[in-house]
Amino acid sequence: MFFMTKTVFSNLFSRYATRLHPFVVREPFPDARGELYCEIEKCIFCMTCQRKCPSQCITVDNKAGTWTCDPMACVYCGVCVDNCPVACLHQKQTYRAPTPERLMLSLTGTPPRAARLAKAKTPEAAPARAGEPKAEVPPVKAEEPKAEAAPEKGEGPNEEAASAKAEEPKLKAAPAAKPAAKPAAKAQAKPKAQAASKPKVKAKGGKGKA
Amino acid sequence: MARTIIPFGPQHPVLPEPLHLKLVLEDEIVQEALPAVGYVHRGLEKLTEIRDFNQMVQIVERVCGICSMIHAQCYCQGLEEMLGITAPPRARYLRTIWSELHRMHSHLLWLGLFADGMGFESQFMQCWKIRERIMDVNEATTGNRVIVSVNVVGGVRRDLNDGQLRWIGSILDQVEAELKALKKPLIDDYTVKKRTVGKGVLTAEQVYELGAAGPTLRASGVAQDMRMTRYAAFDELVFTPVVETEGDCHARLKVRYRELLASIDIVRAAMRALPEGELAVAVKDKPAGEIVTRVEQPRGELLYYLKASGKKNLDRVRIRTPTFANIPPLLAMLPGVELADVPVVVLSIDPCISCTER
Ligand code: SF4
Ligand code: SF4
Numbered sequence: 001m002f003f004m005t006k007t008v009f010s011n012l013f014s015r016y017a018t019r020l021h022p023f024v025v026r027e028p029f030p031d032a033r034g035e036l037y038c039e040i041e042k043c044i045f046c047m048t049c050q051r052k053c054p055s056q057c058i059t060v061d062n063k064a065g066t067w068t069c070d071p072m073a074c075v076y077c078g079v080c081v082d083n084c085p086v087a088c089l090h091q092k093q094t095y096r097a098p099t100p101e102r103l104m105l106s107l108t109g110t111p112p113r114a115a116r117l118a119k120a121k122t123p124e125a126a127p128a129r130a131g132e133p134k135a136e137v138p139p140v141k142a143e144e145p146k147a148e149a150a151p152e153k154g155e156g157p158n159e160e161a162a163s164a165k166a167e168e169p170k171l172k173a174a175p176a177a178k179p180a181a182k183p184a185a186k187a188q189a190k191p192k193a194q195a196a197s198k199p200k201v202k203a204k205g206g207k208g209k210a
Numbered sequence: 211m212a213r214t215i216i217p218f219g220p221q222h223p224v225l226p227e228p229l230h231l232k233l234v235l236e237d238e239i240v241q242e243a244l245p246a247v248g249y250v251h252r253g254l255e256k257l258t259e260i261r262d263f264n265q266m267v268q269i270v271e272r273v274c275g276i277c278s279m280i281h282a283q284c285y286c287q288g289l290e291e292m293l294g295i296t297a298p299p300r301a302r303y304l305r306t307i308w309s310e311l312h313r314m315h316s317h318l319l320w321l322g323l324f325a326d327g328m329g330f331e332s333q334f335m336q337c338w339k340i341r342e343r344i345m346d347v348n349e350a351t352t353g354n355r356v357i358v359s360v361n362v363v364g365g366v367r368r369d370l371n372d373g374q375l376r377w378i379g380s381i382l383d384q385v386e387a388e389l390k391a392l393k394k395p396l397i398d399d400y401t402v403k404k405r406t407v408g409k410g411v412l413t414a415e416q417v418y419e420l421g422a423a424g425p426t427l428r429a430s431g432v433a434q435d436m437r438m439t440r441y442a443a444f445d446e447l448v449f450t451p452v453v454e455t456e457g458d459c460h461a462r463l464k465v466r467y468r469e470l471l472a473s474i475d476i477v478r479a480a481m482r483a484l485p486e487g488e489l490a491v492a493v494k495d496k497p498a499g500e501i502v503t504r505v506e507q508p509r510g511e512l513l514y515y516l517k518a519s520g521k522k523n524l525d526r527v528r529i530r531t532p533t534f535a536n537i538p539p540l541l542a543m544l545p546g547v548e549l550a551d552v553p554v555v556v557l558s559i560d561p562c563i564s565c566t567e568r
């Protein structure tokens with residue numbers, strides 16, 4: 001291993017080859033496939049994404065007008081993005097921040113048929129929520145880490161009408177309640193979740209998501 | 211001393227993957243090795259019953275976490291043949307580029323793990339540092355680092371523009387320079403030679419008889435490489451297999467090291483000759499028939515058997531991976547080896563167990 005000594009010394013006195021990750025983050029590559037999101041107001045509920053997704057993590061209900069994705073099952077392959085006929089699915093350049101809880105990305109929009117019916121007939125006939133698409137993230141109970149998640153149950157993760165506001169404190173509370181979560185994940189999850197939810201609220205897309 | 215049986219794996223500090231061998235020892239010398247396969251079986255082949263043939267592309271990619279691109283390439287290639295379509299020339303070249311990049315990052319990963327298996331930690335880090343450049347190329351050009359998901363039946367999903375090609379070229383120059391600097395401390399080093407020369411020797415007749423594949427085969431002097439069957443862009447690119455003759459662990463190390471340099475040349479040649487044109491052809495029919503396709507994975511010959519009967523689900527997908535072919539040669543290498551050398555010999559076939567057990 002004598003030949004290696006030179007390399008070892010040059011490595012010792014040169015810059016680090018790695019980054020101090022949570023503090024120094026590389027700019028994502030422009031074409032990187034990251035977290036999936038859906039512009040629900042554009043969605044026509046054609047169910048193509050549900051049919052094409054190889055991990056079958058998307059569920060589209062074209063009657064109720066819901067689009068649900070299990071981000072934990074999504075493999076970031078981008079097949080749904082390529083196949084969406086109205087190009088309302090997109091991928092961010094960064095991956096999803098780790099969370100200690102299993103959250104479903106569930107969006108509600110107006111299916112074209114319901115919209116047409118609403119125009120033609122009485123406004124009451126249309127689903128009540130169709131008028132104002134709202135952020136809804138019913139946190140699905142984590143299946144495996146149930147026992148660990150139990151202490152924070154009272155704080156409302158199970159309340160159905162979890163609005164975007166109610167969600168933020170919960171996100172904060174979740175990592176804190178779990179000492180097992182790595183400090184790195186904690187530090188990252190918080191700012192990201194907040195940053196991610198802001199533009200969405202602005203865009204009126206009605207997407208709240210961790 | 212009496213015979214002892216020592217379990218080697220599935221959890222062993224030196225193993226990157228859960229290989230399980232029962233080693234029958236007499237003193238410190240291995241008398242016999244008994245394999246146990248199935249620890250990480252995932253039933254991916256069975257999934258073809260509930261996923262259609264397009265979705266299977268993403269599933270076969272997950273057979274191997276290291277050469278994912280090559281699995282999908284093999285699968286798509288087989289289905290294209292079955293459907294009677296050919297991928298456009300540009301797609302075939304792009305597949306070649308990405309698959310060679312995968313070979314490079316796989317070999318660099320292995321060089322590092324092999325060095326680690328000998329206790330050569332600084333070399334391990336050095337190899338993985340180089341590998342990271344290729345991973346960056348993967349992420350920047352395909353969108354994902356490991357499971358790149360660029361193949362579809364009929365072609366590819368991503369393109370490379372001129373800027374990206376130039377950037378890949380500059381990264382390859384860097385990688386090449388760093389690899390050349392690696393030769394002395396990795397190949398010619400006294401300690402490395404002490405650990406590898408004459409360990410786990412197989413002759414050309416033995417590897418042929420035992421059905422070895424890939425570098426394990428070529429290190430014993432058999433010039434057999436699936437890229438000689440001229441799939442993808444290899445019908446137009448110059449390709450000569452890398453062969454060594456000693457048949458020991460050191461020869462396998464040299465084969466992989468030289469293949470890395472050869473892969474750089476292949477990527478460069480493919481980028482120079484990259485034709486313009488379509489990325490994919492549309493698939494209209496449902497596949498029907500039976501087909502066997504083969505490609506060269508970093509670890510050797512990968513074989514897909516596909517059977518379909520005009521439905522959207524295939525009837526059968528059978529995957530034979532190179533590590534599966536390399537287990538009998540491994541069992542032939544181990545008798546007579548000292549226990550301390552077992553990790554080196556086992557790693558020398560570059561075992562990929564999650565491939566083998568699918
Ligand atoms: S493919 Fe696009 S438009 Fe169709 S249901 Fe999915 S998200 Fe909506
Ligand atoms: S990115 Fe892939 S796995 Fe994720 S939802 Fe889309 S198709 Fe499914």
Ligand code: SF4
Pocket residue numbers: 275356
């Ligand atoms: S994503 Fe890759 S590294 Fe992570 S657990 Fe899966 S195979 Fe391992």
